[in-house]
Amino acid sequence: MAESFHLRTALWPEDREALRRVRETVFVEEQGVPLELEWDGLDEQAFHLLAEDEQGNPVGTGRLLPDGHIGRMAVLEPWRGRGVGTALLLGLLEEGRRRGLDRLVLNAQLGALPFYERQGFVAEGPVFDDAGIPHRRMVWCTQP
Numbered sequence: 001m002a003e004s005f006h007l008r009t010a011l012w013p014e015d016r017e018a019l020r021r022v023r024e025t026v027f028v029e030e031q032g033v034p035l036e037l038e039w040d041g042l043d044e045q046a047f048h049l050l051a052e053d054e055q056g057n058p059v060g061t062g063r064l065l066p067d068g069h070i071g072r073m074a075v076l077e078p079w080r081g082r083g084v085g086t087a088l089l090l091g092l093l094e095e096g097r098r099r100g101l102d103r104l105v106l107n108a109q110l111g112a113l114p115f116y117e118r119q120g121f122v123a124e125g126p127v128f129d130d131a132g133i134p135h136r137r138m139v140w141c142t143q144p
Contacts, residue, residue, distance in 0.1 A: 003053055005084055007091050010050035010061065012043050018050055018058040019043070026074035033131040049091045051075070051084045062088040064095055070106040089119055093140065102142045107135045 010019055027033040042065060051060035060075035070092050075084045096104045107130060108116050113123060121138040128135055 005051050005053050005059055005079065005082075005087075007049050007051050007087055010048035012046070012048060015048065015050060016043070018052075019048060019061050022050075022058050022061045022074050022076060023072055025076060027072075027131075030077070031131075031133060033133070037131050047092075047095050049088050049095075051079070051088055053079075060084040060088055062092050064092045064104075068096060068101045068104045070096075070104055073106075085115065086119070089116070093119065097142065104140045106138050106140075108138050110134045110136060113138070 012019075023038060024035070027038050028035055043063065046063040046065050048061060048063045050058055053059050058076075059079040060073075062070065062073040064070055070089070073085060073088060075088070093104065106116065106121070107128075108121070108123075110127065113136060116138050117123075119140070121140045123136045123138050125137045128137075
């Protein structure tokens, strides 16, 4: 039987270490993003979600900034393809709706475009480089 996970709101700085472990594993170690780019100083003002396994170990995270930018979506490799990323994204979309935001944006790595498109995001603008990784801006708008 597959191990399950749950989502919870993560509070900064109380959950900083759990968020750091997931993000540094995925972005810094796996993808080679420089540490100084990963920690951009915006976490204190962000809404964070944390996915944890049955033992309370962090397995995924994502954040929503007050201006409607979703970012820092990261899921540890053993948990990919198991619904963690989708649950995180849906939770961030729900929080955006709860805050009355009618337009959310994110910068998606090119390989993740189909993932975000499945949830209603639309790519716009040209491909651009972010930390040496090709990205594209994506937009999600509430439906009337």
